[in-house]
Amino acid sequence: MRILLSVLFFVLVGTNSIALAKNWLTLPDVAPAPESNPTTPEKVELGKMLYFDPRLSSTGTVSCNSCHNVMLGGDDNRALSMGVHGQLGGRSAPTVWNSAFNSVQFWDGRADSLEAQAEGPVTAGVEMGMKNWDDVVARLEKIPGYVQAFKTAFGEDAVISKENATKAIASYERTLITPNSPYDRYVKGDESAMNEQQIRGMNSFSQVGCAACHSGAAFNGPTLPAGTGFYFYFPTFTDSDYVAKYDLLKDKGRGEVTKNNGDDHRYKVPVLRNVELMAPYFHNGSVKTLDEAVKVMAKVQLNKVLSDEEVSDIVAFLGALTGEFPEQTFPRLPATSGETLTP
Amino acid sequence: MRILLSVLFFVLVGTNSIALAKNWLTLPDVAPAPESNPTTPEKVELGKMLYFDPRLSSTGTVSCNSCHNVMLGGDDNRALSMGVHGQLGGRSAPTVWNSAFNSVQFWDGRADSLEAQAEGPVTAGVEMGMKNWDDVVARLEKIPGYVQAFKTAFGEDAVISKENATKAIASYERTLITPNSPYDRYVKGDESAMNEQQIRGMNSFSQVGCAACHSGAAFNGPTLPAGTGFYFYFPTFTDSDYVAKYDLLKDKGRGEVTKNNGDDHRYKVPVLRNVELMAPYFHNGSVKTLDEAVKVMAKVQLNKVLSDEEVSDIVAFLGALTGEFPEQTFPRLPATSGETLTP
Numbered sequence: 001m002r003i004l005l006s007v008l009f010f011v012l013v014g015t016n017s018i019a020l021a022k023n024w025l026t027l028p029d030v031a032p033a034p035e036s037n038p039t040t041p042e043k044v045e046l047g048k049m050l051y052f053d054p055r056l057s058s059t060g061t062v063s064c065n066s067c068h069n070v071m072l073g074g075d076d077n078r079a080l081s082m083g084v085h086g087q088l089g090g091r092s093a094p095t096v097w098n099s100a101f102n103s104v105q106f107w108d109g110r111a112d113s114l115e116a117q118a119e120g121p122v123t124a125g126v127e128m129g130m131k132n133w134d135d136v137v138a139r140l141e142k143i144p145g146y147v148q149a150f151k152t153a154f155g156e157d158a159v160i161s162k163e164n165a166t167k168a169i170a171s172y173e174r175t176l177i178t179p180n181s182p183y184d185r186y187v188k189g190d191e192s193a194m195n196e197q198q199i200r201g202m203n204s205f206s207q208v209g210c211a212a213c214h215s216g217a218a219f220n221g222p223t224l225p226a227g228t229g230f231y232f233y234f235p236t237f238t239d240s241d242y243v244a245k246y247d248l249l250k251d252k253g254r255g256e257v258t259k260n261n262g263d264d265h266r267y268k269v270p271v272l273r274n275v276e277l278m279a280p281y282f283h284n285g286s287v288k289t290l291d292e293a294v295k296v297m298a299k300v301q302l303n304k305v306l307s308d309e310e311v312s313d314i315v316a317f318l319g320a321l322t323g324e325f326p327e328q329t330f331p332r333l334p335a336t337s338g339e340t341l342t343p
Numbered sequence: 344m345r346i347l348l349s350v351l352f353f354v355l356v357g358t359n360s361i362a363l364a365k366n367w368l369t370l371p372d373v374a375p376a377p378e379s380n381p382t383t384p385e386k387v388e389l390g391k392m393l394y395f396d397p398r399l400s401s402t403g404t405v406s407c408n409s410c411h412n413v414m415l416g417g418d419d420n421r422a423l424s425m426g427v428h429g430q431l432g433g434r435s436a437p438t439v440w441n442s443a444f445n446s447v448q449f450w451d452g453r454a455d456s457l458e459a460q461a462e463g464p465v466t467a468g469v470e471m472g473m474k475n476w477d478d479v480v481a482r483l484e485k486i487p488g489y490v491q492a493f494k495t496a497f498g499e500d501a502v503i504s505k506e507n508a509t510k511a512i513a514s515y516e517r518t519l520i521t522p523n524s525p526y527d528r529y530v531k532g533d534e535s536a537m538n539e540q541q542i543r544g545m546n547s548f549s550q551v552g553c554a555a556c557h558s559g560a561a562f563n564g565p566t567l568p569a570g571t572g573f574y575f576y577f578p579t580f581t582d583s584d585y586v587a588k589y590d591l592l593k594d595k596g597r598g599e600v601t602k603n604n605g606d607d608h609r610y611k612v613p614v615l616r617n618v619e620l621m622a623p624y625f626h627n628g629s630v631k632t633l634d635e636a637v638k639v640m641a642k643v644q645l646n647k648v649l650s651d652e653e654v655s656d657i658v659a660f661l662g663a664l665t666g667e668f669p670e671q672t673f674p675r676l677p678a679t680s681g682e683t684l685t686p
Contacts, residue, residue, distance in 0.1 A: 066404065069676075076685075077683040077685050078402070078685055078686055277678050319681075327673075328672065329672050330413065330673060336420075336622070337619040338619045338634060338662075340622040341420070343421055
């Protein structure tokens with residue numbers, strides 16, 4: 001029996017091709033959309049305008065793209081994001097790229113859809129700083145191009161509303177998918193798409209246990225119905241120096257939302273696609289490099305100390321998750337003629 | 344003789360076609376570039392990346408585009424721009440669109456080229472807040488994609504430097520031209536391109552005296568050699584309530600640069616292309632609407648009080664100066680892998 005197990009172990013682990021023995025998934029070309037908001041080109045176009053429009057902030061200086069920069073990795077590369085008047089947010093901005101594959105949004109999962117997520121930052125005092133959505137709607141109503149764009153997207157009787165604005169933004173965000181990473185091409189059969197170190201890292205990623213949570217096509221857990229959420233405690237093993245060093249217990253995560261102690265320090269498992277572009281790491285942006293993030297995760301989630309080689313290999317594999325960013329044209333932001341809507 | 348003059352006056356002024364009797368110029372398709380920095384596609388592409396890269400600011404939150412937003416009218420629609428940490432600048436951001444047709448840059452003309460202009464904001468404490476250009480270069484050198492892009496743009500031996508970075512940004516800015524406005528089409532012979540009010544406004548613009556300074560293809564004065572500058576005193580007539588109301592004498596304009604009293608309150612005559620998109624108006628952004636800006640200009644520059652109809656007509660004509668904005672694709676900003684360069 002012991003011999004048989006050894007043989008099996010060799011078959012499963014002892015070759016580079018092991019990686020493909022697992023159910024490794026490639027990124028879909030299209031993200032799921034809710035029945036209440038099917039994606040259309042007109043909504044996407046409107047959503048793109050809104051996404052890039054700094055006039056959705058009180059000062060006229062902050063757009064969705066300011067903190068979720070699609071020209072970068074879909075975030076701002078800052079520990080904590082900076083909103084109007086240079087104010088700091090409480091958590092690190094998650095990426096917008098492939099966020100359509102999350103079943104809930106925000107680190108604490110408090111939004112059950114991209115539509116619900118898009119409501120929040122616009123009226124958050126330290127983010128875009130608008131007083132309320134009535135003010136946002138009133139401002140947009142003064143821009144003739146938006147009045148028309150909402151009709152084009154939602155029908156001739158449609159008005160500018162929070163609901164339609166967030167639907168459009170969500171529709172645009174659902175197009176932000178990065179396919180054809182080296183990992184995807186490897187899984188589809190192109191053995192040269194990843195190098196040996198990346199393949200070793202892929203195996204380590206699985207065997208060390210990272211893939212227990214970071215599974216699925218976006219490496220953020222299994223595909224779940226919208227609103228479900230795939231959460232995990234972070235840190236799980238609290239008896240590590242890393243916990244104090246990176247202040248990992250200060251934020252209660254999902255517990256802040258549910259006020260249920262059992263949810264304290266639980267977080268949505270984040271997407272790992274393009275993770276090499278998203279430094280610094282974790283909900284509080286406390287870890288500056290991906291190497292260190294891998295070490296910390298292994299220790300506080302799996303109670304394992306990785307060798308330097310394992311860290312390097314896993315980081316190399318994570319680099320293979322960087323996909324192709326679709327070429328996009330700038331939106332023209334609709335004009336106001338001869339007046340301004342911001343200070 | 345008097346009769347002859349009257350006839351001549353009728354011929355020149357009495358019909359809508361008068362406008363074309365003057366030397367009205369259309370916008371060139373290509374902006375002039377200095378011999379030391381010929382425009383190439385590679386430089387334009389690099390310049391576009393740098394222009395949109397917030398990592399050129401201390402906080403990683405402010406790019407050239409933050410205050411000179413090409414998705415809007417090339418400015419930020421704010422009275423005073425907002426830099427890192429929400430700090431306010433001292434003047435209103437001029438538009439980047441068609442700025443290549445200025446012979447000097449900044450309201451006070453202190454930069455003799457787009458290259459020289461691009462140096463300033465990056466290291467201005469209230470704008471992008473970098474300590475010095477050595478720090479900017481050191482940051483860019485850590486981004487492999489930039490190392491390569493500078494070589495592609497400037498030759499295999501080229502290094503990342505302030506000189507090359509500002510050359511690239513200037514090359515990109517020289518592509519930001521908005522041709523084919525209703526005005527341009529009208530001047531080229533399409534009589535339907537402007538409506539009657541706009542044509543009346545064109546005549547008023549000329550006859551009231553606006554065109555004395557706002558001449559030329561970009562309505563910023565005659566074409567002059569780079570570095571020359573076309574300046575005018577603002578306000579010229581100081582005995583107007585507008586002067587105190589809009590605080591027009593606080594800023595010394597070009598006098599702040601030259602320390603020559605004779606230059607106090609002189610400013611570069613700004614581009615009027617797309618002016619309807621650039622509210623609020625003037626160097627201090629003190630005037631909220633284009634209607635009011637036209638009234639103020641007539642009074643403090645020409646000592647004239649315009650009728651409401653003249654104001655409406657001139658504003659309608661200025662609206663005809665809004666051109667076509669070329670479609671552009673987003674740059675991909677070169678990546679750092681697994682680390683961040685900003686706070």
